[in-house]
Amino acid sequence: MTIASPVVVFLDAASMARPLRFPAGTDYRPFESTSEAQLPARIGDAHVIVVNKVRLDQAALAAAPRLRLICVAAAGTDNVDVAEAQARGIEVRNAPGYGNHSVAEHVIAATLALRRNLLVYSQAAVDGRWSTSPHFCWHGPAIRDLADSTMGIVGRGRIGEATASLARGLGMKVVFAATPGREKAADERDLDNLLAEADVVSLHVPLTDETRGLISAQRLRLMKPTALLVNTARGALVDSGTLLDALGSGRLGGAAIDVLETEPPQPHHMLLTAKMPNLLVTPHVAWASESAQARLAGMVQDAILGFAASRAAA
Numbered sequence: 001m002t003i004a005s006p007v008v009v010f011l012d013a014a015s016m017a018r019p020l021r022f023p024a025g026t027d028y029r030p031f032e033s034t035s036e037a038q039l040p041a042r043i044g045d046a047h048v049i050v051v052n053k054v055r056l057d058q059a060a061l062a063a064a065p066r067l068r069l070i071c072v073a074a075a076g077t078d079n080v081d082v083a084e085a086q087a088r089g090i091e092v093r094n095a096p097g098y099g100n101h102s103v104a105e106h107v108i109a110a111t112l113a114l115r116r117n118l119l120v121y122s123q124a125a126v127d128g129r130w131s132t133s134p135h136f137c138w139h140g141p142a143i144r145d146l147a148d149s150t151m152g153i154v155g156r157g158r159i160g161e162a163t164a165s166l167a168r169g170l171g172m173k174v175v176f177a178a179t180p181g182r183e184k185a186a187d188e189r190d191l192d193n194l195l196a197e198a199d200v201v202s203l204h205v206p207l208t209d210e211t212r213g214l215i216s217a218q219r220l221r222l223m224k225p226t227a228l229l230v231n232t233a234r235g236a237l238v239d240s241g242t243l244l245d246a247l248g249s250g251r252l253g254g255a256a257i258d259v260l261e262t263e264p265p266q267p268h269h270m271l272l273t274a275k276m277p278n279l280l281v282t283p284h285v286a287w288a289s290e291s292a293q294a295r296l297a298g299m300v301q302d303a304i305l306g307f308a309a310s311r312a313a314a
Contacts, residue, residue, distance in 0.1 A: 006047035106286035110256035147171030152198025207234035254278035
């Protein structure tokens, strides 16, 4: 099928701070956001859809009869019915690896903040506790080094390996969760054993039927009471209520959460209103460094330009 000038629609362009740029004359239609009701009208004549988190299910794909390429401006594809797309002859591309360093650095930054209780100490510096101390410093909760501690990584992909590299550079021992059905490497553990061994557990797995609720109440109880849980993957890997119970009861030392089950969340979400000194919540920005966004935009643009060139020559 020859396509001289493909129609390119970005359904949630405001999710990227760096805009996509195409040659003059390209029929590019970026929408800041798209509701389910708006979806059919916006994609009806599209040859290419760019999407970050808007869901493209069977009904949506049926509303786009000219569609030949879906570019997911993210590392995962869980918002696209990939099987349905393939059945319709629609190619699905994601952007693997664009945010490896950004996410890994976020994991380490959040881990340092919690291990050193920076939230508490920063507040103590301005709320009067330091000023009224009889000494030059103010002693509060324990400050723990990363050196000689153990980082447990669940998900041995690009981001997991990038996180491991940074952790080793700080003197941490790194262990990975073994993949079921594969022979374990020397630095791999069964998940339950990893949870019991690690001082920091960082999640880097996609959301699937098998990983939904992966860190259950039972598994949280396996972790050390001083351990930290860091989730930059998908919110539904961990139940928020279960996590709060573990933090509040002292069964878990702390948690850094960059993702929630539904995004954006309601303002009264339990993790947003908890106000716990051992809980650090960020608004799904681990991926969003300037350099990572530049790489992401470049990967999406290259995929679309390559598609257009191939179709024009067909």
